[in-house]
Amino acid sequence: MLFDTPVRLGVQIQPQHVQYSDIRDAVLRLEEMGVDVLFNWDHFYPLYGDPEGEHFESWTMLSAWAEQTERVEFGALVNCNSYRNPDLQADMARTVDHISKKGGDTGRFIFGTGSGWFQRDYDEYGYDFGTAGTRLNALATDLDRVVARWGKLNPAPTRKIPVMIGGKGEQKTLRIVARHADIWHSFVTPDELPHKFGVIEKWAEAEQRDLSGLVVSNELKDRDEDVADALFDAGTRLFTLGFSGPEWDYSLVERWLRWRDGKNA
Template sequence: MTHRAATRPVRIGVQIAPQHGSYAQIRDTLNEVEELGADIAFNWDHFFPLSGDREGLHFESWTMLAAWAEQTSRIEIGALVNCNSYRNADLQADMARTIDHISARGGDGGRFIFGTGSGWFERDYAEYGYDFGTVGSRLDALAESLPRIEARWARLNPAPTRDIPVLIGGAGEKKTLRLVARHADIWHSFSSPSTLEHKLGVLAGWCEREQRDPAEIEVSVELRHRTIADADAMHALGATLFTVGITGPHYELGPVRDWLAWRDEKNAG
């Protein structure tokens, strides 16, 4: 199996990069993104800007997500993605459960998505005193953490309001995609259409080994530098969650509007 037709509705995520803007700008941008009808608002889990002035303004992910949970009422929220290395696994589970409850409205369940990955930005590790290790050791740590997180969710009182969706970012074929097959509800990558087709074949192989139906896993891709033709091609392969990134200091929403119109056209068809 190398590809599959999309069976889920198309969703648009907006990654509001927590860099180069004031928190007031981020708060206002989140309001606008929710009002425009985006499905998910993401930030990222870093301590310094990833582009532009590397000493520029920047804010921390998890505390921001708790504020977003209280501020919003409809949109789902999460990090794209949390860095597993920065926090104890059981603490991550408890933080996620708490944000899940903060985000719940009335009798509805929470809106938190637990996006996670093994980490990669060495400056974060060096300046905050974490052991950078190797790509392999960080992936091994993520593999150890995910069962602990799931087990802690089962023991917490109160329990999460819903089965918190797990999003795993990355496309490594030997370890990451196996973790996706074993644990993820959503798989996120930066793949091109041709690469995505190949990776989906690898993921299907891991799903077979893990006795998992690959159709259970939502396929998520980035829209940065992608054309409508690219997005159409990835949708034809099975991608249904498409994320557009915006960054400070101006947080331009034009691309968000354009991709939301594309989403609506896809879902209407």
């Protein structure tokens, strides 16, 4: 795992209960503040608050961010594999990656993906919900197709698009992490991380993959600096912060940017 990489701060702009103009303004301000990564989420309805409240779709939004932003990396935390053909997902990711190339050598898109969990999304939009196991099996198979499609597209992606996978299940999710992930995201506690690393390393041996470059990501929501320090000491280097409007609390982002800068000093 990459424990010597700089600490980065990602902010997940929750695409609910706001107008898109509010999201656009938040993206601009957060990039100007120095946030490293911007995320949204891939759902069709609000996860909190009024279940019938305003909400916007993930991938079309990410295309707009690719054009709007200049520096930040960005993606979904996380894309739902179930909604789209895997080859289409690969092509969409490649295209957003190219849109985001601004003067540098590469694009800035992160392909965060997962197996899905919010049943209303499936029921309302006509997707088969299945079981947690069948959705994870599909994710494993479909990621092979995503990677294969990236190797066939013309033009190719501007870089090896980083794959970010969330979850902590030891029998399926962490094997998918070991096979495909460049970034592993979870909500596990600092005390849990060494055991999870051991599981990932076991699966990496089975997959014959070198995971020395894996970046460990975790969540800051409802956590303080003491917990963040412990996560850092345990190996976490990407920290994500849920950010909700319409009353955006930028002081919270400033607080965590100061903490990040202190770690990187």
